[in-house]
Amino acid sequence: MSMFLNTLSGRFLILTTLFVMLAEVLIFVPSIARYRDDYLLLRLERAQIASLATLANDGMVSPQLEKELLANAGVLNVVLRRDAVRQLVLSSPIPTPVYHTYDLRHAGQVELVRDALAEFLDPNNRVIRVIGNPVQDAGQQIEVTLNSGPMRKAMIDYGLRILALSAVISVMTALLLFFAVRRLLVLPIRQLVHHMTAYAEAPEDARRVIAPSASVIELREAEDALQSLQTQLTGALRQKERLAQLGGAVAKISHDLRNILTTAQLFADRMEESQDPAVKRAAPKLMGSIGRAVNLCEGTLAFGKAQEPPPMLTRFALRDLVEDVIEGEQLAAEDTGALSYIADVPAGLIIRADSEQLHRVLSNLVRNARQAILATGKPGTIEIGAGEDESAWWIRVGDTGPGLPPKAREHLFTPFQGGARKGGIGLGLAIAAELVRGHGGKLELARSDEDGTEFLIRLPKMIAAAETAAG
Known part of the structure; x- marks a missing residue:
């Protein structure tokens, strides 16, 4: 049972039952007030009929008949006001003084609910006076006195019937909603979980x-x-x-x-x-x-x-490394006359990096640029520039080639998907990006259009700063 209550279906069933019961309770109080009002109006109507029967005999009725008329009306006495004359038509001994007087002629909904709750919660049998308008305009006013005990008992019986009916409606509504939600929500969620479990295997x-x-x-x-x-x-x-x-x-x-x-x-x-x-x-x-x-x-x-292994960081002059990369690519070029290389790197720029890994990165970028230009059959230029700011060193590798195709830009640094030339397997840029990330830096495509392509490498100085502080 406890496991069922911890499921979505069980909790939804309980919440639905509680909410429907709450709605029924909110309906219960006005219903009790309306039942009490109808109960009192019925007593006034019966009392009026009894009083009219008495008046038809010029008020001459036997005590036994008077007792039967009062018992049938469910009241202790009846006072009828006709032609500005207030007349006690039927009467019997009143066991206790009148506890409260209720005037139904001008009672509002709030007043009816308040009086009904007061009567419903009061266990004592008290004598009350009720004033109302006679039906069919048979006089100006009618008032009766009666015991509140029978009325309270009738109200309790009515309330129990309402609660029993509410409970049945709540359970039926909850069950219908339970099966509907189970069919529309719980079962699809279970199927989703089943798919996830099967896929995880x-x-x-x-x-x-x-x-x-x-x-x-x-x-x-x-x-x-x-x-x-x-x-x-x-x-x-x-x-x-x-x-x-x-x-x-x-x-x-x-x-x-x-x-x-x-x-x-x-x-x-x-x-x-x-x-x-x-x-x-x-x-x-x-x-x-x-x-x-x-x-x-x-x-x-x-x-x-x-x-x-992690990069072996050392300090070295970047210009010497760049010139070495350019010389190596010039020797490998198929047509050195079609290409020109520019090394725009300050002679005194010292960086801290793994020279071998950075050589591989730059060689990869320059080789890609060289192959792209040679594939066009036109002369071109490859330029390597570098500099620094307060937080990082930067290196730019640009060319005047045809630019990267859209597919290559979409998966540029993804292995086997970012190949920029026919026959390539798409590993070079992925490896270069990984080597730069190993330095805590970033390799990104700065520009690629019909005028050429430019890559930007940023190597942070914070690594060197942290090691200096540690030393």
Whole structure:
């Protein structure tokens, strides 16, 4: 029973019964007042008939008949006022003095309710006087005296019948509402919970995504929202599974690639001993590229083991890093004559970041810009600018390419969805954004239109400030 009372159906049933009973109680008091008024008017009417029968016999009635007339009218005596004469028509001994006089000729609703409650709550049998207008204009006024006990008993009997009827109506109404709400609300909610439970058992199974079917608008909105959430979650789980599988494959490839690059690094060391000026100039770049490739493989292996290390923050001159990125991209460019690079970075700008991770971020952005410009077959410019304010360092990477397509902008930093060029897999910008977030910063698209594209990197200084304060 207690479990039923804790359910939505049980509580709704109880509340409905209580509210209907409250409504019946509000109706009960005026009903009792109206019953009392009708009761007294009936006594006045019977008393008038008895008095007219007496007057028809010139007031000559036997004591036995007078007693029967008073008993039939339910009163103790009758006073009739006719032709400005007040006449005691029927009378009998009054056991106690008159307790109260009620004039029904001008009584309002509030007064009737008040007098009815007073009589209903008073357990004593008292003698009361009641004044009213005779029916059919048979005189100016009629008044009677009677005992209040029988009237109170009749009022209680009537009240009990009203309460019993109210209880039956309350229970029937509550049951009807209970089954209606159960059918329209409770059962759909249970079905919704069942769908949620079934989906939670196998969220990767798209067949368990709820199909909205509720006819109630609010429940239909809840089902639509749940369907959207489940669809997104199922897609995310599938994508996560594919990423996990890809991560395992990449980890294996990176392991073998690291060994290959280590061998290439040994050969590159020997190139530094060459006397050829071009070789001597290219050897450091080659060593740096191979070193970054080895670090990338090691980082990929660490990421596959969920051991991605935090950025190693050091202070360095940003201009040197930017020039290194530009030189590396110039060597990789298919047509160096079609591209021009601008490094608008103050020579004395020192930032605090992980140089290797920032090199990967800038290389990714510049490479995307280079590939976008070369795809047009027209010359273009790539510019890297930087500066600082009180709270952060900022780096801008812009180009004069064709701009990003709308689909690429919508999912720009989402893996496998933000590819900006044909053949791309959409991982570069996602990785770059993740590396910047690791610094506590943000990578965002500042502009992309027919005049080109510009990305903005912001790296907060608060990290350095906190470490300085700690030291």
